[in-house]
Amino acid sequence: MRKLRNFLSALALTALAAGPAVAAAAAPPPANVPVPYPHRVVTLVTHSSPGAGSDVFLRELVRYLQKYIKTTFIVENDEGGSGAKALSRVAGARPDGSMMYAATPTYILTSLLSKPAKTYRDLQPVVNFFTDSEVIYTRTDGPYKTLKDLIDRARASRGRWGAANPASLERQAAEQLRIAAKVNAAVVSHDGGGDLMINVLNGTLDMGVGEIEEIRAQLEAGKVRLLAVFNSQRIPGHPNVPTVKELGYNVVMEKFRGIAGPKGLPPEILKIWDDAALKILNDPEYKQRYLAVSLMANHIPHDKYGAFVEKFAADTSSLLKASGVIK
Amino acid sequence: MRKDLFASVGLLGIAAAYYLASLDIPTSTLEDEVGPRGLPTVLTVLLVVLALALGARALLLAPKAKPAANDNEDAEAPWPRAIGMLALGAFYIMASTIVGYAPALFMLLLAVIFYEGMRPSWRVFVVAAGGAAFFYLLFDIVLGVRQPEGLLF
Amino acid sequence: MDIIYFLTIFAASIAGLVWGILGSSLPGLSASIVMALLLPFTYTLPPMPAIVMLACCYIGAEYGGSIPAILIRTPGTNSAAATVIDGYEMNRQGRANEALGISLWSGVLGGLCGLAMLVMFTEPLARLALLFRPTTYFGLGILGLSVIASLSGKSLLKGATAAVLGLMIATIGTDPISGVSRFTFGSPDLLEGITPLFVMVGLFAVTELMTRTGVPSASIKPGASIRVRLPRWPMMKKISRAQGIGCTVGSLEGLMPGAGGSVAAFIAYNEARRWSKEPEKFGKGSEEGVAAPEAANNAVASTALIPLLSFGIPGSNSAAVLLGGLLIHGLLPGPRLFETNSDVVTGIYIGSFIADISQIVIGTLILPVCIWLVNRPRPYLAAFIYALIVSGTYTVHQSSFDVGIVMTAGLLGYFMRYFGFPFLPAVLGVILGGLIESNYRRSLVLSGGDFGIFFEDPIAIAFFAIAALIVVGALVNEARAAMRARAAWSA
Incomplete structure (x- = not known):
């Protein structure tokens, strides 16, 4: 019966995917013949709940991925244990490419903060797609026009800065900025982006650090202003917003989004994903969609992705240790 | 007191x-x-x-307080029996990881019905089997949640 | 208006409502989980019916939680916890059909009231929502905690102890400010803390199963009829004040992101009792004690949409799922939604109205079945409740660990009951612990350790004042009762 359900949702997803496929057929040279894949159905596991950030991202990705890989993708949400459940499920799956994991820094953080049965080291990073945009924002009718205003205020008296979650990268970034700028600022963590946004809007906080996706509504309505981004380069759609680094504070945060799988995946599977990722990032229609939400294409193939993830984990771990969050 | x-x-x-x-x-x-x-x-x-x-x-x-009449409270089960009821649930958690959701639930339903003092009869088995099937349909199929999968099945 | 448009809304609204009522009447499934389970089905729908279906599911879920609260003493959702007190008591007196009728009627009124607020006052209420600061939430948490004074039953001392135990449970998980792990013993399952609903299900349902096993149920009188009795005019008049309080408290609480329906229901219960003509009947099967919390949590389901639609900020976990639904359909809630996708907004208004009204019809159809079900022979009923608990709890995170938590809470409940500690203060402690601690500390971080910040926030001061009134009132009552008892003793 479960098969039947999966089949039905597969059918539904195929119907969804048909949309972009039809549109692409009209475009000039349709060079994209989907590559054959050894499995009829591929399960993509995410730790995020239906409708939350990673989930929305993955469902959008899957629609376009089906143009390039000839299989049916199913997204399954395995919440619980802050990602530990999804981790152990994928780590224990057969390494044949039929089950993959939507990797974000969360699976590294959970591995570092607690002792899950399987850690990020039990998975093999396959390919990276994107870097999220992490921004510093303030309310439009507030007194701060640039990051300098904000830092000056914190230097003169005392800054009130906000970050979404206590153990998050945003929190770490705000702390690092405070140290790099040698100013006095209280960094207040919240229960998620909504809570933070209210306190930025009503002036309780001078600024907030968050993903651009979380603040897009307010940004488009002109209620908040971007002061700077933590990415290593300026982000698509906001070419006038400087990076923190170019303003002279050496703080960079690269929140990645990619795919990981069980250890021991065959090379041909890895190649299919490498190639498909490169193609989908250049797909004109998908490009338009992801640039609109300020995602930065960051293709890292499997032979380099492992080292990237390892370095990310090492950096995060030393940050957490330096601040005493973990021993 | x-x-x-x-x-x-x-x-x-x-x-x-x-x-x-x-x-x-x-x-x-x-x-x-x-x-x-x-x-x-x-x-x-x-x-x-x-x-x-x-x-x-x-x-x-201590000396003052006379046992205040246990106002309209129901009678309670003796504690070993109450703990036994809890043990059935613990047993279900273990069983579900071995034999899977529906069979474990069937066992739980059956066990609780007998534990509550129902005499064995074909009816009891039918109710337990029907209940397990109903819950399987409700949670696994309608709500679409993967209930525990056993090692055996 | 186009007939197809209307029919689409109608169908989506009824489907969402029925799903919500049925889903949330399963113990362990909170309103947000019920909505999250519905979410994948809406992917294939066009945006408008998908969102209407989710919004109406929310309405149904806020109501549905009261059914098991009244019938089997287990709140189906967080916000039905306060309904347990008098709802189940009425059931024990053989008035289950009356209690269900009152909860249904109050739910409809609360929903309509919340909807009216949503439609007419979105602008000013959204501006009000912007006034809430960490200090305000701390004030709200203290106000919520003060309700313990009237939930403690016979002994304030034991009530306070139970509340401390609940607060202790709430400290398990990731620290809300610094992010270090507390009492998790390295287990990733505990990182996110313990879900309050699991504690409730364990304390109420599992403990009930344990203490009643093999004991013929003496006090639950078989209900004369399985037909639901909607309140008639005299009863309507009697509970109208409680409903008014519920509607007001609920509508305002919905605006406070993070507070949610459970706090609203408890505060409404407490206020209804303070303003009642028969406060002594509360806890002994008072109709007002069912009406107030049920009106409150249904009002929340509508006004929680105000911060969501006008800022894109969800007012509750359930509203967060709705936000996910909007995002998946490419809709960006926020100030511009009213211009760019007014069909969706109108759809939500019309759909919610239909759902509120249809609740009466759907309720009168579903409830007799529920009453019939709980009147089956005790062994069957116990077995099915048990099966429902283990399946429902597992569903939330697909985790057997959670089922273990519910069992542990059941054991704790067994001891608490044996030693005469009331459950509701503990429940309130679990619900409010995080809210109080994180906002207290957040406020102090903001002020640099200066306590003055709590007195710069007028709303917080108002909350503190009401809390103080409640606590002093309860202490006076307790002292009076003790004196009376002493007088009776010496006489």
Whole structure:
């Protein structure tokens, strides 16, 4: 019966995917013949709940991925244990490419903060797609026009800065900025982006650090202003917003989004994903969609992705240790 | 009121265990002035004070308090039997990881029905099997949640 | 208006409502989980019906939680916890059909009231929502905690102890400010803390199963009829004040992101009792004690949409799922939604109205079945409740660990009951612990350790004042009762 359900949702997803496929057929040279894949159905596991950030991202990705890989993708949400459940499920799956994991820094953080049965080291990073945009924002009718205003205020008296979650990268970034700028600022963590946004809007906080996706509504309505981004380069759609680094504070945060799988995946599977990722990032229609939400294409193939993830984990771990969050 | 005295001792035990566990909370430079240990410490102190008050009241009022008629409360099962009921649930958790959701649920339904004193009859088995099938349909198929999958099936 | 448009809304609204009522009447499934389970089905729908279906599911779920609260003493959702007190008591007196009728009627009124607020006052209420600061939430948490004074039953001392135990449970998980792990013992399952609903299900349902096993149920009188009795005019008049309080408290609480329906229901219960003509009947099967919390949590389901639609900020976990639904359909909630996708907004208004009204019809159809079900022979009923608990709890995170938590809470409940500690203060402690601690500390971080910040916030001061009134009132009552008892003793 479960098969039947999966089949039905597969059918539904195929119907969804048909949309972009039809549109692409009209475009000039349709060079994209989907590559054959050894499995009829591929399960993509995410730790995020239906409708939350990673989930929305993955469902959008899957629609376009089906143009390039000839299989049916199913997204399954395995919440619980802050990602530990999804981790152990994928780590224990057969390494044949039929089950993959939507990797974000969360699976590294959970591995570092607690002792899950399987850690990020039990998975093999396959390919990276994107870097999220992490921004510093303030309310439009507030007194701060640039990051300098904000830092000056914190230097003169005392800054009130906000970050979404206590153990998050945003929190770490705000702390690092405070140290790099040698100013006095209280960094207040919240229960998620909504809570933070209210306190930025009503002036309780001078600024907030968050993903651009979380603040897009307010940004488009002109209620908040971007002061700077933590990415290593300026982000698509906001070419006038400087990076923190170019303003002279050496703080960079690269929140990645990619795919990981069980250890021991065959090379041909890895190649299919490498190639498909490169193609989908250049797909004109998908490009338009992801640039609109300020995602930065960051293709890292499997032979380099492992080292990237390892370095990310090492950096995060030393940050957490330096601040005493973990021993 | 002897009960209150026991409760007081038990609560002091809980407070001690909670306090000891709270010592393992790491200290971090991201801390505020209250810190992650602040509330646990306050709660430990509160629980100790309340437990002592409860114990003191039990000792002081002991002779006065006549057993207040257990107002319209239902009769209660003896404790070994009540713990047995809980054990059935623990058994289900284990069984579900071995034989899977529907069979384990069938066993749970059957066990509880017998435990509640129903005599074995074909009807009981039909109800338990029907119940397991119904819940399987409801949770696995309609709600689309993967209930525990066993190792055997 | 186009007939197809209307029919689409109608169908989506009824489907969402029925799903919500049925889903949330399963113990362990909170309103947000019920909505999250519905979410994948809406992917294939066009945006408008998908969102209407989710919004109406929310309405149904806020109501549905009261059914098991009244019938089997287990709140189906967080916000039905306060309904347990008098709802189940009425059931024990053989008035289950009356209690269900009152909860249904109050739910409809609360929903309509919340909807009216949503439609007419979105602008000013959204501006009000912007006034809430960490200090305000701390004030709200203290106000919520003060309700313990009237939930403690016979002994304030034991009530306070139970509340401390609940607060202790709430400290398990990731520290809300610094992010270090507390009492998790390295287990990733505990990182996110313990879900309050699991504690409730364990304390109420599992403990009930344990203490009643093999005991013929003496006090539950078989209900004369399985037909639901909607309140008639005299009863309507009698509970109208409680409903008014519920509607007001609920509508305002919905605006406070993070507070949610459970706090609203408890505060409404407490206020209804303070303003009642028969406060002594509360806890002994008072109709007002069912009406107030049920009106409150249904009002929340509508006004929680105000911060969501006008800022894109969800007012509750359930509203967060709705936000996910909007995002998946490419809709960006926020100030511009009213211009760019006014069909969706109108759809939500019309759909919610239909759902509120249809609740009466759907309720009168579903409830007799529920009443019939709980009147089956005790062994069957116990077995099915048990099966429902283990399946429902597992569903939330697909985790057997959670089922273990519910069992542990059941054991704790067994001891608490044996030693005469009331459950509701503990429940309130679990619900409010995080809210109080994080906002207290957040406020102090903001002010640099200066306590003055709590007195710069007028709303917080108002909350503190009401809390103080409640606590002093309860202490006076307790002292009076003690004096009376002493007088009776010496006489």
